[in-house]
Amino acid sequence: MLSRDKPALSRTAGRDAAHIDVGATGRIAHLEARGVAIDYAKPGSKEVTTAVEQCDLSLERGDFVCLVGPSGCGKTTLLNAVAGFVELAEGDLELDGRPIPGPGPDRAMVFQHANLLPWRTVQANVSYGLELTKKVKKPAAKQRADELLELVGLAGVGQQYPAQLSGGMQARVNLARALAVEPEILLLDEPFAAIDAQTREVLQVELLRVCAARDVTALFVTHDITEAAFLADRVCVFSPRPGRIVKEITVPWPRPRSHEIRRTREFSQLRDEIADVLYGAKAGAGEGTR
Numbered sequence: 001m002l003s004r005d006k007p008a009l010s011r012t013a014g015r016d017a018a019h020i021d022v023g024a025t026g027r028i029a030h031l032e033a034r035g036v037a038i039d040y041a042k043p044g045s046k047e048v049t050t051a052v053e054q055c056d057l058s059l060e061r062g063d064f065v066c067l068v069g070p071s072g073c074g075k076t077t078l079l080n081a082v083a084g085f086v087e088l089a090e091g092d093l094e095l096d097g098r099p100i101p102g103p104g105p106d107r108a109m110v111f112q113h114a115n116l117l118p119w120r121t122v123q124a125n126v127s128y129g130l131e132l133t134k135k136v137k138k139p140a141a142k143q144r145a146d147e148l149l150e151l152v153g154l155a156g157v158g159q160q161y162p163a164q165l166s167g168g169m170q171a172r173v174n175l176a177r178a179l180a181v182e183p184e185i186l187l188l189d190e191p192f193a194a195i196d197a198q199t200r201e202v203l204q205v206e207l208l209r210v211c212a213a214r215d216v217t218a219l220f221v222t223h224d225i226t227e228a229a230f231l232a233d234r235v236c237v238f239s240p241r242p243g244r245i246v247k248e249i250t251v252p253w254p255r256p257r258s259h260e261i262r263r264t265r266e267f268s269q270l271r272d273e274i275a276d277v278l279y280g281a282k283a284g285a286g287e288g289t290r
């Protein structure tokens, strides 16, 4: 347990890596945050900005959890902590009962902008991360890239270049690229925010199908309540900064899901429930800067 009163040398890995915490239930969660706080130093001052505070979250293997919340409440910060990019000021963040040791191939980030390498073919973009790991030879990496491109609905475009693809196609390549290293957890930061609404709906269905096919756990940040309700097993609503989860709302429908679910009355009610919590949390906002 990290505490601001007791700074650890490596604050993310603040406890013995061999120690496994089974918690009160006796079960080890796949990903667990307990009392997590994350601070950013303010340049040229001793003050800090607390982005996330008292954050508790637990995911089982294969869960799909969406994080929604006001702008600047710390959603991306929490994803970055799970990715191992930022340290904790307080609390515990564990994968399978062990503190997150830093970045690793077991977790892959998918960002809003695909940022594909324009001089590499689509296939070479997807196989790039795999080639870097040197775990497989180039022909095998290319073959895996082709399999993933087929999985995301892009069979046959492997020899094209990113500039020849639409935004929706680039988003699919972005997803295939993240899956290439066979991560256990996908960390998706508004991956479809820049895509038109119609294509986004198609991509959401595809994402659920792909996650089921690869049996990955997903933590997905979005500002779109409809998107969260459609994708998630649970929607976690954040307070304004410093962000903490004020409510977890369970989505009752099994995954994968089809488009029709969005047109039902139950879906509208669920969306309203998420919105009520979100706007209620915003209205009760406090100050977040120490």
Ligand SMILES: Nc1ncnc2c1ncn2[C@@H]1O[C@H](COP(=O)(O)OP(=O)(O)OP(=O)(O)O)[C@@H](O)[C@H]1O
Pocket (backbone or CB within 6 Å): 040, 041, 049, 050, 051, 069, 070, 071, 072, 073, 074, 075, 076, 077, 078, 241
């Ligand atoms: N590298 C950084 N250095 C200092 N402050 C940061 C840094 N990254 C984020 N912050 C601050 O931390 C807070 C949370 O930012 P974060 O990007 O996690 O929020 P968010 O919920 O993802 O926002 P949005 O929905 O607008 O993308 C913000 O006040 C932001 O300004």
